[in-house]
Amino acid sequence: MIEIKMPQLGQTTDEVRIVRWLVKEGQEVKRGEPLCEVETDKVTMELESFESGTILKINVESDTVVNSGAVIALIGKAGEIKESKKVEKKDEVVHGKIEITETALTESMQETGREIQDKFENTEINAAERKKILAEIGKDKAIGMLQRMIEIREFEERIRLLFLEGKMPGTMHQYIGQEACAVGVCQALEKDDVIASTHRPHGHAIARGIPMDAIMAELYGKTTGCCRGKGGSMHIGDLSKGMLPAIAIVGGNIPIVGGMALAFKLRKEPRVSISFFGDGASNEGAFHEGLNMAQIYKVPAVFVCENNLYGASTSIKLTAKVENIADRACAYGMRSDIGDGMDVLDVYKRAKNAVDFARKGNGPTLLELKTFRLCGHSRRDPSNYMTKEERQYWKSRDPIILFESLLLDEGIMDDKEVLNLRKKVDGIIDRAVEFGQTSPDPKPEDTYKGLYVSMEVPR
Amino acid sequence: MRLSIAEALRKAIHDEMARDPNVFCIGEDIGIPGGFGGAFTVTLGLEKDFRDRMIDTPISEIGIFGYACGAAVMGMRPIADVQYGDFLFCAMDQVANEIAKLRYMSGGKLKVPIVMRAPVGVTGRGSQHAQNLEPYFISCPGLKVVAPATAYDAVGLLKAAVRDDDPVLMFEHKLLYGSKGPRQETGSVDASSEIPDEDYIVPIGKGIIRREGKDATIVASLLMMHFSLQAAEILAKEGIDCEVIDPRTLWPLDIDLILGSVKKTGRAVIVEESPKQGGLGAEIGMQIAENIPDYLLAPITRVAAPNTPAPFSPVMEKFYIPQPERIASVIKKLVNL
Numbered sequence: 001m002i003e004i005k006m007p008q009l010g011q012t013t014d015e016v017r018i019v020r021w022l023v024k025e026g027q028e029v030k031r032g033e034p035l036c037e038v039e040t041d042k043v044t045m046e047l048e049s050f051e052s053g054t055i056l057k058i059n060v061e062s063d064t065v066v067n068s069g070a071v072i073a074l075i076g077k078a079g080e081i082k083e084s085k086k087v088e089k090k091d092e093v094v095h096g097k098i099e100i101t102e103t104a105l106t107e108s109m110q111e112t113g114r115e116i117q118d119k120f121e122n123t124e125i126n127a128a129e130r131k132k133i134l135a136e137i138g139k140d141k142a143i144g145m146l147q148r149m150i151e152i153r154e155f156e157e158r159i160r161l162l163f164l165e166g167k168m169p170g171t172m173h174q175y176i177g178q179e180a181c182a183v184g185v186c187q188a189l190e191k192d193d194v195i196a197s198t199h200r201p202h203g204h205a206i207a208r209g210i211p212m213d214a215i216m217a218e219l220y221g222k223t224t225g226c227c228r229g230k231g232g233s234m235h236i237g238d239l240s241k242g243m244l245p246a247i248a249i250v251g252g253n254i255p256i257v258g259g260m261a262l263a264f265k266l267r268k269e270p271r272v273s274i275s276f277f278g279d280g281a282s283n284e285g286a287f288h289e290g291l292n293m294a295q296i297y298k299v300p301a302v303f304v305c306e307n308n309l310y311g312a313s314t315s316i317k318l319t320a321k322v323e324n325i326a327d328r329a330c331a332y333g334m335r336s337d338i339g340d341g342m343d344v345l346d347v348y349k350r351a352k353n354a355v356d357f358a359r360k361g362n363g364p365t366l367l368e369l370k371t372f373r374l375c376g377h378s379r380r381d382p383s384n385y386m387t388k389e390e391r392q393y394w395k396s397r398d399p400i401i402l403f404e405s406l407l408l409d410e411g412i413m414d415d416k417e418v419l420n421l422r423k424k425v426d427g428i429i430d431r432a433v434e435f436g437q438t439s440p441d442p443k444p445e446d447t448y449k450g451l452y453v454s455m456e457v458p459r
Numbered sequence: 460m461r462l463s464i465a466e467a468l469r470k471a472i473h474d475e476m477a478r479d480p481n482v483f484c485i486g487e488d489i490g491i492p493g494g495f496g497g498a499f500t501v502t503l504g505l506e507k508d509f510r511d512r513m514i515d516t517p518i519s520e521i522g523i524f525g526y527a528c529g530a531a532v533m534g535m536r537p538i539a540d541v542q543y544g545d546f547l548f549c550a551m552d553q554v555a556n557e558i559a560k561l562r563y564m565s566g567g568k569l570k571v572p573i574v575m576r577a578p579v580g581v582t583g584r585g586s587q588h589a590q591n592l593e594p595y596f597i598s599c600p601g602l603k604v605v606a607p608a609t610a611y612d613a614v615g616l617l618k619a620a621v622r623d624d625d626p627v628l629m630f631e632h633k634l635l636y637g638s639k640g641p642r643q644e645t646g647s648v649d650a651s652s653e654i655p656d657e658d659y660i661v662p663i664g665k666g667i668i669r670r671e672g673k674d675a676t677i678v679a680s681l682l683m684m685h686f687s688l689q690a691a692e693i694l695a696k697e698g699i700d701c702e703v704i705d706p707r708t709l710w711p712l713d714i715d716l717i718l719g720s721v722k723k724t725g726r727a728v729i730v731e732e733s734p735k736q737g738g739l740g741a742e743i744g745m746q747i748a749e750n751i752p753d754y755l756l757a758p759i760t761r762v763a764a765p766n767t768p769a770p771f772s773p774v775m776e777k778f779y780i781p782q783p784e785r786i787a788s789v790i791k792k793l794v795n796l
Contacts, residue, residue, distance in 0.1 A: 132726065144496070230565030234562040245531065245565045249556050254526020258555060262526055263533035266511070286552070289522035293761070296517065450567025451601055453624035455664065458711045 001076035002051050003213035007164065008068040009047075011039045011087035017041050018072065020062040026078070032157050035073065036062075037382050045380035048164065054078040071246035101384045103302040111419050122392075124176070130406065133345045137187070139412055143421070145187055145344055147408060149179040149400050150425045152203045156214065156375070158429050159202075159219060161377055167219055169438075172233045175203030177342075177374030181205035181306045184339075184347025185274060188355045194242050194260055195274040196253035201236045201246035202275055208243045212428055223446075230450060249275060250311075251284030253401065254303065258290045261299035261364070272300045272358045280311025282325045291366065298363035302354045306341060308373045313385040334366055341371025342397040345406075371390050376396065461565040463637025463651045467610035468576075470539060470654065475505045476509050482621055483512035485527055486540030490515050491642040493540060498542035499578055499631075499638045520549035524575070526762055528558045531573045536621055544577035544592045544630065545691025557600030574620045574626070579631040580682055581732060581780050582644060586768035589633075591733035593680075596628055597710045597742060604662055604709040606630040610637075613650035614706055623663060627645035630709075631682040642767045648685045666713035668720065675726035675790050678708055678717055678743055682780075683730040689783035690790065699794050708740065714746050721747055725756030730781050735763035757793045762786050771794075 009016050019037040023029055032048035035055075057074040058067055067329045083360070126131075134142055156176050162168040175182070184209040186195065197204040205215050210226055218225030219233055226238040226443040227245055235243035244260075248252035249413035257275035281287055282305060294301050309316050322328060329336035335357065339350040347369055372394035376383050407413045413421070447456045462470065476482045488495050490513025491500040496503025516523050520541060524568040541547055547554060553576065562569045579591045596604050607613040613631070619626035625711035635650035636642075658684055669684060670691050679687040684705045691701040702720050706713055721727045727747050729740035740761035747759055762781045769779055 195560060225566070227564060230566045231564045237565070239532065239569055241567070245561065245569070248555060249552055252525075253555055255522050255553065256529035256532070257535075258522070259526035259531075260528020260533045261529070262514070263530040263535045266530070266575075267481075268536065286521045286525060289517070289519035290525060292517060293519060293522045293526060297514070324600075450565075451563045452603075453562070453570055455711060457600070457604075458714075 001056060001074055001080050001320055002050075003071040004035065004049070004054070004073040004075055006066050006068050006070045006072050007047075008036075008166070009038065009045070014018060014068045015065050016063045016068065018060055018062055019044065022046070022416050023055050029053065029055060031076070032161065034382070036190050043380045044382060044384075046376075046382040048161070050161065051075050056080055056236060077361065088135035089271045110344045111217070125343070130345055131406060133349050134412070136408060137348070142362040142407060142412055143185070144369050145183050145348075145427060146193060146400075146403055146413075147185045147421055148207050149344065149403065150422060151428065152179045152182065152206045153400055154425050154429055155215075155432075156202060157208060158215075158433065160375075160379070168219060170219070170232050171379050173200040173220070174373075174375045175200055177394065177399070178306055179203055179348050180344035180403070181304070181341045181371055182189035182276070183390070185302075185304055185351040187274070187393060188351040189242070189272070189274065190271075191242065192238070193272045193274065193355070194244060195262075195276060196244040196257045197246040197255065197276045198235065198250070198278065198281070198453075199234045199246065199248035201234065204246070205236045205243060208241065210238050210241050212432040213435040214238065216432035217439045220436040220439065221441070222436060222439035223442045224267075226434070228450065229442045230448075232356040232417070251290075251450070253277065253288035254281065254284075254286050257292070257303070258294045258299055259295065259399075261358075262297055265297065265299050267381050270359055272302065272355050275301065275303045276325050277305055278301070279305060279309065279316045279325055280319070281305070282328060283311075283319055284344035284361075284391045291329070291332045291364070294364040295334045298361070300358035300361070301364045302351065303366045304351070305368045306371050307368055307372050310373065310377070310385070310402065312377045323366055326366055328405070335362075335365055336366040336368070337363065338368045340371065341397045342370030342402060344399060380438055461651050461652050462531060462610050462654045462658075463501050463639075464607070464610045464613045465636040465638045466653070467614045467654055468617055468631070469496075469503060469505065471614040472502065472649060473505060473508065474549050474658070475621045476505070476512060479621075481516060481534060482536045482538065483509075483530075484540060485514040485516060485523055485548050487509040487516055487518055487542055490569075491511055491690055493627045495642065497540050499633065499636045500635070501644050502540065520546050521553055521786060524550040524558060525576070526554035526570040528553055528561070528571060531571045531626075531651055532561065532569055534575075536572050537574065538574045538621065540576050541580070543588045544694070545587050547577055551781050554628075555599050558601050562625075562748055563601060570624045571626050572624045574617070575626065575628045577628065577630055578633050578636075579630045581769045581776060582633045582646070582765070583771070583773070583776065586613070589769045591681075591731070591764075592631075593731075594738045594754055596732055597739065600711065601626065603627045604630065605663060605707065606680040606709055607661075607707065608632070608635065608681050608705050608729065609652045610649050611653060612661050614654055614660070616663065616707065617664050619660040619665060622660065626661065630681065634682050635685070648682060650685065655731070661707065664711045664713055665707040666708065666710045667727065668702060668716070670701065670703040672700040672724065672796050674700045674724055675702070675728055676720040676724045677701055677703045677728050677730060677786070677790070678706060678716070679703065679730040680739075681732070682796055683732050686781065686783045687730050687786055688744050690786035693783060693787040697791065697793060700788060712743065712746070714750070717743065718747065718751055722751055722754045725754055726790075727755070727759045728762060728786070728793065729760075730762045730786055731764070732780055733764055734766045735761055736766045738763055739760045744793070757796050760789060761795055
């Protein structure tokens with residue numbers, strides 16, 4: 001039996017308010033799953049379980065203020081404590097309050113979920129097609145894709161805990177739930193192709209093959225980081241490995257990727273550049289100018305919009321009145337396609353088509369991938385703007401579970417191999433954390449380095 | 460061969476495109492046969508020799524600078540042209556967040572060798588096509604900022620900028636271009652030079668003494684440099700001997716040249732066509748004050764535009780731009796303190 005203690009979360013005070021419990025006594029939880037919603041002097045966030053097991057006892061009612069260090073719940077093996085407690089009544093009251101503030105949005109979100117469900121019933125690739133793509137990719141690469149997806153998921157889960165434990169500096173925007181997008185697209189690329197990412201770049205970097213050690217060290221701000229500690233979470237990248245340091249201004253990478261493709265075209269190099277961005281970026285001027293010019297010059301680029309339905313907390317339904325982001329391509333006379341961002345094979349197939357199309361000199365594609373963020377927008381976002389139903393629907397389409405079950409069903413892997421793969425990934429992440437934590441810090445005066453090529457920074 | 464700045468830049472760009480196949484031009488109306496050759500004729504006719512490397516764009520400044528940035532990162536050497544410097548604000552994210560910072564954010568691994576050309580100057584167009592933007596960009600680490608006042612320097616700085624591995628923003632003055640035909644500007648000042656046949660550059664970060672003198676140092680660039688020379692002539696008739704320094708590069712500043720001159724004269728006057736608040740004078744003056752306070756015989760002084768946008772009415776516009784007479788009268792008071 002383990003005591004769950006309230007960690008030090010506030011910046012100026014010890015006091016933390018438990019807004020509501022997200023688990024009940026007797027419920028199974030896994031490490032990293034949310035236990036309750038808490039509010040500090042600065043933020044509202046979800047408190048996650050540091051342990052897996054059964055919730056044996058909840059010591060504190062919802063809407064109660066406790067101090068850091070207070071034992072708020074007990075976790076252990078089922079049956080360790082006999083008595084079971086009734087569900088807090090206040091829990092329901094709090095739910096009610098939240099529903100009132102969200103009523104207007106709830107309807108449109110559920111609608112979004114339904115529409116997307118319908119869409120995939122129409123366009124989903126069938127079992128025969130899946131087998132065909134799997135055969136085309138081959139066993140080893142298919143397993144490699146699963147490994148990359150698990151790497152991304154576990155990397156994000158690990159750093160979230162490190163962050164909550166106060167061991168990691170800065171902020172982070174996580175990629176949990178969207179793994180199939182990055183991995184499917186990057187699988188379709190050649191070594192000399194180049195990708196560009198956003199403020200949410202960890203997944204793209206891992207999928208592109210930037211060594212995890214260098215990514216982790218960058219998050220720690222160390223000299224061994226892929227940007228030598230100058231970039232941080234939002235600027236992960238290494239052009240020598242095929243990824244521009246991520247551009248964290250929404251939409252900012254779109255014209256740059258067009259320009260990279262223009263360079264390939266002017267030099268007649270058979271290379272393709274990829275821009276990853278979200279649904280929110282499609283409302284930026286840079287999207288419009290970037291795509292319009294890409295089609296004018298017919299540059300070898302693919303614009304991959306990962307439509308996770310939310311720009312931070314705002315539903316895309318509130319910020320765009322087109323059914324699909326891909327529909328916007330017709331404004332530029334550009335080829336477009338829509339893929340299932342939770343199905344890595346569907347993503348791969350559509351990305352491969354777009355990349356081949358570009359490489360042959362036929363011009364760019366706007367490829368929309370319908371996906372979902374199974375985590376907050378940034379480090380401490382409890383995603384209260386999403387409905388439970390919506391989250392459940394997308395969780396049931398978890399891209400890793402989908403692909404893992406497919407590989408099991410197709411006999412490409414067995415349970416033991418999957419377990420070993422997960423262990424292998426754990427080992428990679430353990431080593432990366434160790435590398436990140438033990439690498440040397442930069443010197444303060446390294447601040448002056450790396451700005452100009454041909455001169456020192458004037459002081 | 461005597462060339463205006465517009466002709467000189469055209470020659471320099473032609474030379475660079477002929478020398479290096481990675482150099483290309485990107486901008487609005489720059490290479491349309493029968494068109495303008497950019498807003499002030501600088502790229503006129505270049506499409507005849509370099510059709511594939513004159514990239515005419517839609518009216519999309521984010522696109523121009525974003526595409527230039529992406530191409531530069533991949534090893535090209537774009538010369539990005541904005542019709543009026545004022546439009547840089549449309550592309551500010553690409554210039555200030557992407558182009559200026561990408562190398563730094565990469566930990567010094569990337570290069571972003573872009574030349575950005577932007578016409579400036581208060582010239583009968585009201586507030587949105589006629590302003591001097593230098594102050595905004597000298598406070599943007601990662602960029603280099605140059606401002607040629609003569610055709611000789613325009614060639615040398617353009618070539619240096621194209622060959623430089625860092626992003627360089629070049630401000631050009633509408634009244635100094637010497638553009639001909641329908642693009643001719645009222646109130647133009649002759650900035651033409653003899654351009655030697657042989658290849659040369661003007662090093663970025665090196666200023667020049669345009670006129671030697673012992674009583675006061677005037678620091679001024681672009682049109683203000685020419686007006687300062689005129690002011691120095693007015694003062695010379697009254698026995699006041701001014702030294703005029705043209706920094707040519709606004710960032711990094713050739714501060715040693717300026718300090719050396721002020722040590723000699725004991726008086727520093729910075730003349731600028733942009734608003735006084737937070738301008739070039741504030742920066743240059745402060746560097747003088749920090750470094751050589753003991754040499755000053757009079758307060759460091761700025762002659763600048765009012766802290767307003769540029770007005771349209773010719774009466775107000777003339778008041779807005781520091782005129783040679785105004786510069787002279789300020790210096791006269793300073794010397795007679």
